[in-house]
Each structure stands twice: as structure tokens, then as C-alpha cells.
Amino acid sequence: MAAKCAGLADAVPDGAGTCRAWAWLGAGCVGLAVQLRQPQLWAWGAYLALLLAALIFLVALWRLGRRGLARSALCMLAAAALGFGWVGLRAAWHAQGSLPPHWDGLELEVTGVVSSLPRQQADVLRFRFQPESARRADGQALALTQLLDVALYAPPQARAGVWRDAPQGAAVQALAPWPPKVRAGDRWHLPLRVRAPSGLRNPLLFDYEQWLWQQGVQATASVRQQGAQDARWLGDSGGYRLQRWRQAVRDRIVALPAPAWAGEPADVPASVQGDHQTLAQGQDPTLWQRSAGVLAALVTGDQRAIDQGDWQVFRSTGVAHLMAISGLHITMFAWLAMGAVGWLWRSWPRLMHAVPAPVASLWGGWLLAACYALFSGWQLPAQRTICMLGVWVLLRSAGLLWPWHATLGLAALAVLLYDPWALQQAGFWLSFVAVAVLLVLPGQGNGAGSAGVGALGGPVRRWVLVVAGRLRQLWQMQWRLSLVLAPLTLGLFGQLSWLGLLANLLAVPLVTLLVVPLAMLGSLLAAWWPVPLKAAAWLMVHLLQGLQWLASWPMAQWHAPKLPWYWALLGLAGAWMAVGRWPAWLRLQGLIWLLLMLAWRPSPVPWGHFRLLALDVGQGGALLVQTRQHTLLYDAGPSYGGGRDAGHSVVVPLLQAHGLQPDALVLSHGDSDHVGGARSVLAAFDVAQLYAPAMPLALWPAGLASVAAQAKPCQAGLQWQWDGVTLAFMHPPPGARWLERNASSCVLRITASDGSSALLTGDIGRLQEQALRLALGAQLRADWLQVPHHGSRSSSSAPFIASVAPRFAVAQAGYRNRFGHPHPEVVARYQQQGVRFVNTADCGAALWQSSAPQQLRCEREANQRYWHRPPR
Known part of the structure; x- marks a missing residue:
């Protein structure tokens, strides 16, 4: 928003121009952050007026052309007003669709379409529901247009495992046996109790109402048990084909048949498990089923397919970021897609005459990565990554070789323009800091490795040296990332995995280079050739076993009070100095700052009080x-x-x-x-x-x-x-x-x-x-x-x-x-x-x-x- 006055016409911005752009971007972020702390919204017209006034003011400053401290300060003030007005205008527009307060708690008969993947967790089935019509019990029609987050709770008969004395009729056909067959794109008539978004509010914990706001959900609802007999399936709506495809792929992966060595799922009665005495080696019989759930999450983005116990293992070992559709997976997919598109493009000379192969590979890989992000649910981390990749592809295809910090700043601007509320998400800060570490702190010793490869003869020795060099790069990248991200992890989550470095050294290459590509290939070929999918599941089974072993170590995860933002910033600066190529005294100073961060404790209760x-x-x-x-x-x-x-x-x-x-x-x-x-x-x-x-x-x-x-x-x-x-x-x-x-x-x-x-x-x-x-x-x-x-x-x-x-x-x-x-x-x-x-x-x-x-x-x-x- 503020970069419009940054003068980005030069192919390579000079140092002063980059500093000004960063200053204005920072001011815009400050304005954005101030708006995010508003307890109540203004009228949308007030935000629009502020936005237009700030734009006019910036144009006037640019036309004056004079440089000076006063002009820079005014430009930063206008950038802050732009950030405030932009986010406020979007928030006011979104709030206009909120559920009216007097509708909170109403019992309605609602006809609509399932617009997301249904997600089952124990005795609850949840899905997004887009209403088409709604009526009260007295027949009065209501204009209910808000996207609903619906919870369908299992009836007592289903929780007991049997359906006793169930009434015969539509409810049995629609909602029994448990869980009901709800598919994305289905049209349903449901008896709902509609409520405004409401969550538990406790200090330093997850904000459910904020999460619903960011997801675009404007109301929640539950299917009324007393009126369940009125629930009716009305057929296929013909829409939400992508979501239905995702659901079909997810169900196919979750239902992947286990090989003989993997045993039977734990919920299969012993009488039908057969004579598979497969786990004589002591293997958990649920591992295959749980591994299939992880693969479903990696391919379709349905994180609820992952067992809660496995989530705890992933958190304890610091690899939870790998087990969801993250920026790392999207970036790796884009890299592979760019290579494939470039190879195919060079095979057709006519295409190369129309569009150069490098440009086609860049944009083709980006488009394929965007399609993968859409298929995986278009979740917030994927959205951020697509924005960042889009900025990089745009600069590369235009031949603009900008410094890393200018590119990163423009990517941050694109992300915040698209999703201003990303500023409140831990993933936003972790993603950009991690990218900055990878860009500015390259591994050392690569040159020596390359020289050694050229000096030594023989393909085997060359291959060994190449592998050793790659392993050295992985080690240097991972320990630097672990150290720099530690202050942010303590500040955002209040926890630190001591084994995260070791676990990521194993899991990052395994998941990104083998498990995810095999799972995606297998999901496409599962109906004809399930071998890639089974290979991915086999790898995930053994990875889970290894992570469980690491998580069982004493003090695998360390919990500490969540750091205030200024202490986390001090630790981040210290870590940055400690891992960089700085003088020894500066690196020592960084370690001291890190130790100071670890020593922080909240103010104690006075003696004699509580x-x-x-x-x-x-x-x-x-x-x-x-x-x-x-x-x-x-x-x-x-x-x-x-x-x-x-x-x-x-x-x-x-x-x-x-x-x-x-x-x-x-x-x-x-x-x-x-x-x-x-x-x-x-x-x-x-x-x-x-x-x-x-x-x-x-x-x-x-x-x-x-x-x-x-x-x-x-x-x-x-x-x-x-x-x-x-x-x-x-x-x-x-x-x-x-x-x-x-x-x-x-x-x-x-x-x-x-x-x-x-x-x-x-x-x-x-x-x-x-x-x-x-x-x-x-x-x-x-x-x-x-x-x-x-x-x-x-x-x-x-x-x-x-x-x-x-x-x-x-x-x-x-x-x-x-x-x-x-x-x-x-x-x-x-x-x-x-x-x-x-x-x-x-x-x-x-x-x-x-x-x-x-x-x-x-x-x-x-x-x-x-x-x-x-x-x-």
C-alpha cells in the first residue's frame, strides 16, 4: 500500500530507496496493527474517507519532489493512514454480513449446500454450510446468507455403538448409521440452531472468534437433535466440484488397504481380523491407519485426518510445520513444476518462439503451485506462499534483480494487501523470518566442496562428495533456522523442542523430497497403480516410529512462559547476530542477548498474597x-x-x-x-x-x-x-x-x-x-x-x-x-x-x-x- 510512493521504477533499487521503502512499509504495518486493536469498527465511510485522503496526500507529496526529514515523516504518516484505512474498510465490509444480534439462538429450518470437506472427530461431524433459504418454526422466511460452521453431534444410539429404538423415516435414512454420508456439494434441509460466533476467552490462548473471522465464517450452527427427523438429503447441487474431488481423494487415501505386515486397524473386531499375527515385532496396529491420515492431510489439506496423539508427537519433536500444507511444500512443488514445465516447453520449438522457456517455466510452475494450493483447501499458509512466489516470479520474469530485502518487503506487502489479518498469525512471522535466514545466511564451505569434486576423479567419489556437500548444507541451514526461530517460538507458543534440530534433519528431506511427491503421485494413480501411495505410507509409518521414539525422551519439549514481544525481538536480534558472519565480539553479544531472553520470567506474586x-x-x-x-x-x-x-x-x-x-x-x-x-x-x-x-x-x-x-x-x-x-x-x-x-x-x-x-x-x-x-x-x-x-x-x-x-x-x-x-x-x-x-x-x-x-x-x-x- 505504501510502496506506491517508494519509487520502484529502477531495476535495482539503491540503498536509500530501499530504506525509504522499508520505512514506509513499516509505517503501513503500524497503521494496520493499530486498526487490528480496535475494540469496535467505525462506519465504512470513515475508513474510505481516510483511505482517499491518505492517497491524495501521498500523490501531493510525490508531486512536490522535495526530499527531507519532514517530507519522509509525512509520507510515513500517510502510509500508516493507508494501512489503517485499507484494513478498516475491508473489516467494515465483512462485518456487514454478520449475524444480526436478535437472530442469535434462533431455531430455523435451513436449506443449503455443504461447501467444505466434512470433518469427523469422534462423535462430531463438522462442515461449512452455505444457506439458500431459511424459515422459522412459524413459517416466516428469513434472509439467512451467512456462511455457517455446522456441528452435527452423534445421537445417543450412535455413541453407544448401536441404533436402538430409532424412528423409521427420513432421519434414519439421512443421519444413520453414524457417521452420515455427507459430501461436499450436497444439498440438505437441516433443523439448525444458529448462533453468532462465540468462543472461550482465556489469556494467551487460541482465539476461536478471530479464527472464524479470518475464515470468513459469520455464524455457527448445530443440528437440533429434537428435530433430527426433519433432516433431509436433497441431492447433488452440482457445485463445489473441487471440494467433492478433494473429499474423494481424502477418503481414498484414508481407506488405503493395509499390507499384511501392518496388521488390522484397531477398531476392527478381532473376529474379522483374520490370522494376521503381523505385529510380532511389537508394531502398533494403528500405525498404518494413522500414517494414511497424515498423507491425506499432506495431499488435501484436511488436518483433522491426523490423529491428535500424532499431533502431540509432531509438536514435541518440532516437525508440526511439515505435517500440514505449508510454505515449504508449496515451494517444493513449485520448484518441481517449474522444472517439468521448462523441460516440456523446450520440447516444442514453436512454443519457445512464442514465449521463452525460462518465462514459461516460471509462470507455469507458479500456476501449477496455485492449483495445488487451491486443491489443498486454499488455507492461509498456502495463500501467503502463493503471494510470495508470485512476487518472486514477477521480478524474475521482468529481469529485475532486486536485493533480497527489497524482494522480501514487496512479498510482505502483497501478503498483507491480500490478507491484512495475517499480521496476527504466527505463521506469517515464522515464514518471513525463515526465508530471510535462508536468503541472507547461506551455508559455508560450499566452495571447498565444489573444488574437491572437480579435483577428484571417478563417478563414485564425485557422487560421495556431492552428497556430503548437500548434507553439510542441510546441517548448516537447519541449525541456523532452529536457533533464529527459537525466540519467535518461545514468544508465540511458549515452548521449545530440544530435539527439533535432530528431528528436522531427518524429517525435512524425507517428507519434502519423498513422502509428499509419492503421496501426490499416488493419489492421482491410486485407482490403477497404488504402489506410490503405499510407498509413501510405508515411509510415513517408519517416520512416525522414529518421531515417537524421540518424543519419548525426557525433556523432549520445554515449556516456558510466553515471551513479551520486546523480549522475543531481543532474542531474535541476538540469534541473528550469533549465526551470521560477524566479528567474534558481535556474535558473543548475540549469545548474551539470547541468554538474557531465556532468563525472563513474569512478575511473581507478592509474598503473602495470591x-x-x-x-x-x-x-x-x-x-x-x-x-x-x-x-x-x-x-x-x-x-x-x-x-x-x-x-x-x-x-x-x-x-x-x-x-x-x-x-x-x-x-x-x-x-x-x-x-x-x-x-x-x-x-x-x-x-x-x-x-x-x-x-x-x-x-x-x-x-x-x-x-x-x-x-x-x-x-x-x-x-x-x-x-x-x-x-x-x-x-x-x-x-x-x-x-x-x-x-x-x-x-x-x-x-x-x-x-x-x-x-x-x-x-x-x-x-x-x-x-x-x-x-x-x-x-x-x-x-x-x-x-x-x-x-x-x-x-x-x-x-x-x-x-x-x-x-x-x-x-x-x-x-x-x-x-x-x-x-x-x-x-x-x-x-x-x-x-x-x-x-x-x-x-x-x-x-x-x-x-x-x-x-x-x-x-x-x-x-x-x-x-x-x-x-x-
Whole structure:
């Protein structure tokens, strides 16, 4: 946007011109970044006026022709205004198609077309749905045009593995057996509950609402189970042929028959597996099936075909970037395509007379790479890579030999013009920094290797030297990339794979040079000649085995608090100096900066005080208590279905992002909305102490009874101190053995050294509230209260609220949950007594500190952006 005033007419920009262009590009990015932090959008006309004014101002400055500091500053200001106005105009245009607020939660009968690959995950099938018509239950037609992200949940009969008492009719034909045969391009009539995009809001974690905005999704929906009998398949729409082709290729790869040595998939009953005693060598029988899922992801871009356990292995070993359609795969494909197009072009002299072979190979390879990106789903990394390759091809075909930094800047400009929100994505920064490293820090010693090749005779010795030279280049490239990208990885993800260098040395050439080409060739020839596809799967099986072995090493992955951007920038500069061809003292300075980056830690909790974070986990409970040197987790959130739970999705990532290790875990009671994520937490951390009520083990969810049996009973009178903070259980009474889950909830009181306190209540009811009032009296007072039972009418009696007399009462409830929590009567009781009532569905994660008891910070308010659902 700003480069229009950069004077790019010269074939090779001079140093001053390049510096000015970078300065103006940087100013445009600053304007873009400022707009991305807007909590609310302006009217689209305001952005258009700013954009036109900035353009006119730039033209006027260019016509003046005078150079000077003042002119440069004004030009940078205009570039910033251009960036701000461009992104704002696009955002305002997109927001005009948002779901009207009064439609949020409507139940509609919608006819439309499946516009994406259906993706199944356990008992949930998800797909994009483009509505054609919609009606309310009373027959009123609505102009529903928003692209929907639809979730179809398996009915209870399917989750049990059988269809018992299923009604005969359209629903059985359409939605049974599970999963239903939903194909891209199919037209369906579905009973949907439509909702505005809404996600969980927790500090430093994945922003689901931002992701939906970037995907162009303007509403979500779920198929209503009660109206499932009205679901009807209406035939093939005739559209979305590319998506249907992708789905057919994906299904063909996933269904690739396993050879005898690979065994049978784990979900095949033993009675039909035959006599394949193939895994006498100890091989996992699911490896072939999981490897086929990875190949499907590499060819079609469907990353959900990859097993979640394998994703964790890829993250632990630092090769996750290879297992999706990334810039590396697109670039490698373009390189191969350019070579093939050039060879074919030179075979036809007439074509060479019309268009030179070098130009044809450049543009032909780029077009084929763009087709591959489209086939793989046109995902954001592929879009960025196609833009970058397009800039490079344009410059090369025009004969412009620009410096690497000028080319990289123009590529960044093209990417941001196409996708301004890429500035917020980790892949944008990782991609451009990696490309800069490869361009500016070439491997050393290549000349010696070439000289040796020429001096030595014999084809074998020459071949050995060539291979050795390539391996040396791979090593030099990989260790430099690993070191330079480490600060960005710590700043963006809060984790570092110590084995990433070793794993990438093995995986990069194997995946890019063998697995991906074989998988693509095999997917084209699978119906006639499946050998290439099976060869790719065979290679992936052995790669998975090797990566699993590496991931099993102690400390394979190191988690640290996510770095602030300025510390990550310091580490990036240090790494850049350490790997470059600089004087020794400058490289030493770079290493010192890297060590300083690794030494950073967030500000600790003051001695004698504590922080309390009520996590946004939906309809469930999870609270994090942090003293100066200790961490306690009270409940671990719900199970979401589809093989997901809050422990895996929220609690564990949040603890890792903050660099925390839980010292104690309290399972308040046996309801799955409080302990559904406990197994994920216990699998990720070695928790020193477990607390749970002394309930009958039969009342605990499956898989947690053994955990509860080993836990120390929480009972009134049990207390301890951490760093000057007192933690004491108030309920249940000693020796009590409740037969009802909610009544047995562990009630925990946390008191700072200055008397500031918080009361964590679980799901206690009015009888337990009364018992606490009678037993504790004035000792029940607290500054912060967890609203009992999510704000149910069965709890939060007026006398109990008066006895606690909190400043803040926080209810952990899901947005538009089916229970109606918190009940309006309960909210009114708190407000009548002057208590500030906070609902995590509206607030997001709520942070309270005993050192500042008058303040409470809502994540949704503190980091509100225009793509977020506004707080209430």
C-alpha cells in the first residue's frame, strides 16, 4: 500500500530507496496493527474517507519532489493512514454480513449446500454450510446468507455403538448409521440452531472468534437433535466440484488397504481380523491407519485426518510445520513444476518462439503451485506462499534483480494487501523470518566442496562428495533456522523442542523430497497403480516410529512462559547476530542477548498474597490459584464431547503458556462438568497432591474412580500454608460420606496475609450453605466468591450471600447454556446486596488478586476486538 510512493521504477533499487521503502512499509504495518486493536469498527465511510485522503496526500507529496526529514515523516504518516484505512474498510465490509444480534439462538429450518470437506472427530461431524433459504418454526422466511460452521453431534444410539429404538423415516435414512454420508456439494434441509460466533476467552490462548473471522465464517450452527427427523438429503447441487474431488481423494487415501505386515486397524473386531499375527515385532496396529491420515492431510489439506496423539508427537519433536500444507511444500512443488514445465516447453520449438522457456517455466510452475494450493483447501499458509512466489516470479520474469530485502518487503506487502489479518498469525512471522535466514545466511564451505569434486576423479567419489556437500548444507541451514526461530517460538507458543534440530534433519528431506511427491503421485494413480501411495505410507509409518521414539525422551519439549514481544525481538536480534558472519565480539553479544531472553520470567506474586483466575471453560468449573511459589488447580473443567475436554483444550495450554506446574489438584466433586478435564491434566503434569471428597467411587465418572481413591479426602479442618497464604477446607465435615455429588463439594477458603480472602464452593446447595453459615458465622466472609452451582436456583440463598458479603461473585457458565445458568433471580439476589456479579460467559476468564481486592479483570473486556462477541 505504501510502496506506491517508494519509487520502484529502477531495476535495482539503491540503498536509500530501499530504506525509504522499508520505512514506509513499516509505517503501513503500524497503521494496520493499530486498526487490528480496535475494540469496535467505525462506519465504512470513515475508513474510505481516510483511505482517499491518505492517497491524495501521498500523490501531493510525490508531486512536490522535495526530499527531507519532514517530507519522509509525512509520507510515513500517510502510509500508516493507508494501512489503517485499507484494513478498516475491508473489516467494515465483512462485518456487514454478520449475524444480526436478535437472530442469535434462533431455531430455523435451513436449506443449503455443504461447501467444505466434512470433518469427523469422534462423535462430531463438522462442515461449512452455505444457506439458500431459511424459515422459522412459524413459517416466516428469513434472509439467512451467512456462511455457517455446522456441528452435527452423534445421537445417543450412535455413541453407544448401536441404533436402538430409532424412528423409521427420513432421519434414519439421512443421519444413520453414524457417521452420515455427507459430501461436499450436497444439498440438505437441516433443523439448525444458529448462533453468532462465540468462543472461550482465556489469556494467551487460541482465539476461536478471530479464527472464524479470518475464515470468513459469520455464524455457527448445530443440528437440533429434537428435530433430527426433519433432516433431509436433497441431492447433488452440482457445485463445489473441487471440494467433492478433494473429499474423494481424502477418503481414498484414508481407506488405503493395509499390507499384511501392518496388521488390522484397531477398531476392527478381532473376529474379522483374520490370522494376521503381523505385529510380532511389537508394531502398533494403528500405525498404518494413522500414517494414511497424515498423507491425506499432506495431499488435501484436511488436518483433522491426523490423529491428535500424532499431533502431540509432531509438536514435541518440532516437525508440526511439515505435517500440514505449508510454505515449504508449496515451494517444493513449485520448484518441481517449474522444472517439468521448462523441460516440456523446450520440447516444442514453436512454443519457445512464442514465449521463452525460462518465462514459461516460471509462470507455469507458479500456476501449477496455485492449483495445488487451491486443491489443498486454499488455507492461509498456502495463500501467503502463493503471494510470495508470485512476487518472486514477477521480478524474475521482468529481469529485475532486486536485493533480497527489497524482494522480501514487496512479498510482505502483497501478503498483507491480500490478507491484512495475517499480521496476527504466527505463521506469517515464522515464514518471513525463515526465508530471510535462508536468503541472507547461506551455508559455508560450499566452495571447498565444489573444488574437491572437480579435483577428484571417478563417478563414485564425485557422487560421495556431492552428497556430503548437500548434507553439510542441510546441517548448516537447519541449525541456523532452529536457533533464529527459537525466540519467535518461545514468544508465540511458549515452548521449545530440544530435539527439533535432530528431528528436522531427518524429517525435512524425507517428507519434502519423498513422502509428499509419492503421496501426490499416488493419489492421482491410486485407482490403477497404488504402489506410490503405499510407498509413501510405508515411509510415513517408519517416520512416525522414529518421531515417537524421540518424543519419548525426557525433556523432549520445554515449556516456558510466553515471551513479551520486546523480549522475543531481543532474542531474535541476538540469534541473528550469533549465526551470521560477524566479528567474534558481535556474535558473543548475540549469545548474551539470547541468554538474557531465556532468563525472563513474569512478575511473581507478592509474598503473602495470591492470584485467582476463574477460567472460561464453558459450562463447568476450573479455577487457578497461584501464590509466590506454588500453584493449585481447583477442578479441571468439563468434557466437551467429540473426544475433547477442557483439560486438554484450556487448562493444560494455559498452565504451559504461563510456565506453571500445579502442585495440588482439588476435584471438588464427581460431576463431569468439573472433573471432565482431570485426566488430561494428570497426563500432562506430575501433581504432588490430590484432594477429593470421600464419595462412593461409583459416583465418579469413568476413569476417575481410581484417581479419587488415591486422593486425600478434603474435609473441614484440613489446612496448610503456602508462601504466607492459608488454604483451608470448610466442607464437607470430617467423616461425612455423601451419596449426592453436589452436596459433597469441597469448599476451599484461601486467605492472604492481610486478610483478603476467596471462597471456592463447587456445586453446594442451600442445605450446605446453611450448614456453613451455622458452623462458621463471621469466618465465612470473603472478598471473592465462586457462585455455587453456576448460579442455579438451588443455591445462592440470600442469607448465604449476606454471610459471605463478597465484593465479587463469579459464576462459571457456558454462553447460552441449556440450563439457563445463572438464573436471573440469583443474579438479582447478588445485585440487591451490592455485589458485583460476573459471568465468565460474558467476562471471559476473570482475574482477581488479593493484593488489589477492589479490582477484577475480565479477559473479554481487557482485550476486546471488533471480531469478538461484545461483553455484556
